[in-house]
Amino acid sequence: MKTMNRLKLMLLLVLPSVSEHDSSRVVGRTGQDVTLPCRYEVKKHGLQSVCWNRGDLPLQECNNRLIATSKLRVKEETRVSSRYQLQGRLDEGDVSLTILNLTESDAGRYGCRVRVRGPFNDLKYHIDLNIEKAPITTTIAGRRGSDITTWKGSDITTWKGSDVTTWRGNDVTPTEPMVTLVQEMWSTAVQQQQVNSLQTFVGNTVRLSFIIFIPALLLTAAYRVWRTNQKPETDRRLNQSEEEEEEAVTCV
Template identity: 60%
Template sequence: MKLLLLLALLSGGEGVSDRSVAGRVGGSVTLTCRYDMKDHKPLSVCWNRGDIPLRKCDNELIATDGLSVREDSRRSSRYQLLGRLDRGDVSLTILKVTEWDAGRYGCRVDIPGWFNDEKHHFDLTVDSDPQTTTSVTSETSTLQTTVTHTAGHMNATETVPTSSFSSIIRCVMFGLLVLVTAGGVVVLVRKWMRLHKV
């Protein structure tokens, strides 16, 4: 009993947080992990698949030595740390998400001292519907493309018109200019005909 109480007190010293994150097959998802650079120098960080153990990462996906990724730690090129490491942003981005990526992940920030490490756990769910690009064709061949934004921990998708929309605007404006010009020419021709009594 005393041993369990001691273990609970010791493990309670580490900061632990849990979050749920959603991703989609074929897209990318970012698991946000940051530490405060004001309080610390650049710190070592490791990302673990599954729960974070008592020490280090036992199922390491990728890790840093403080300011750069340790290439010997990268399990796959699909795992990227795209944030500013020099500002404490050690968020993990998983590219080309598959159904097998669903599950538990952990970010461990190695803070010097006993039981000071920050632990952040993420439970990733993956939607099996693949991300698709939407195309809409009309008489003027207007195309639409899908743009993916990473908002917090989840990808959001919206449809945005491509530059062909501005081409349509230009065509309409040109058509209006032609009509106005043609109308002006007709007025001038009528005046000329009246003056010359044609």
């Protein structure tokens, strides 16, 4: 028994240490971005190279590598897709992996290995990524703006004037707060339409007034000028006629 304990103690002293941290869990949504955390202490370990692995990390290196660094530089030749980004401060030991535009196939385990000098001294982190489907919301408004239907997951809501009904599965339930909301929206829309109609009427009236008033004003001014020019000619003709009559009388 003592011999076995001594052997175990010798093995612990001889074998190099392996630093492996417990796995953490991150939740992401399809179509969005997610960041898998991984950091190490630069002051303690200095700047180190890092690799990200899909699946459990092997005993050495990364056997299903996604991206890797050479201290402060991302090794582009190791990046398997532009969706994998290291957006943290590499000089501060932040080597977290950001995955862009998540899909359901991205779910699973990821491993981050920070290479530290000495055999089996690497820092190893495992992250389990779970993917949730992003909720889908679609809104369709009727031509008159009074009928609105909204889909969100399995919930369907339809607004028809003052009637609002919500379907949740097989349940049909009227919701009075939504009725009030729709009535207020409808009243506001009607008032806005009335204001727009009044503004349109006033604008058309003003434009029509200008179209009629300005030509009439011009015609009046032209007529006055013409009359002013015609009056001296008429007076001259009258004077000439009177003079001719006086001469005729004198001759007789």
